[in-house]
């Protein structure tokens with residue numbers, strides 16, 4: 001269920017795990033994503049359970065049809081936003097949702113400007129610097145000062161588990177340097193995202209990083225761990241009250 005990482009009078013944010021949902025086998029769980037082999041009815045019921053936790057209407061979610069891009073769009077109403085990997089809103093009681101199973105779910109909150117955002121940072125999103133681009137967009141279009149923005153990186157696949165082929169290693173090394181290559185074979189995406197955020201002026205003490213590896217920890221879905229990559233998705237959620 002939802003584990004909150006932030007709750008004030010103005011905002012609530014958290015990350016879900018696999019448990020306490022209604023999905024039938026093979027998931028048996030709180031899968032929040034449509035179109036990953038689960039019944040749509042169960043997914044909607046799972047979202048309803050989550051809405052109760054947030055005390056909002058089940059229809060008040062905005063989520064993405066994520067495509068590993070660096071596209072970020074503003075939203076003012078609920079529903080699915082097609083082909084995007086970042087959402088921004090200033091709308092109260094609209095819960096922004098990012099769904100993952102190995103990628104990094106990132107939540108953003110500017111308490112001064114009263115803006116929230118979410119991003120989906122998988123391998124491609126991280127390569128494209130979606131986290132850094134989000135901050136630049138908040139700065140340019142919403143008059144946000146990076147010094148005020150708090151950022152939450154949720155459970156994701158950690159460097160020890162994230163082995164990739166050498167072509168990908170080369171590509172990352174060329175673009176981002178040696179620092180994010182672990183043991184010559186693995187990528188450290190959480191570290192890369194943190195550095196991308198720091199470069200935009202986000203304060204180190206305002207970046208909160210989950211140490212949970214969803215690939216090791218059975219409380220979370222993992223695309224790589226799942227047989228035939230058939231698995232549900234857990235979520236990062238943030239909402240202005």
Ligand SMILES: [Zn+2]
Pocket residue numbers: 157158160161213214215216217
């Ligand atoms: Zn792991």
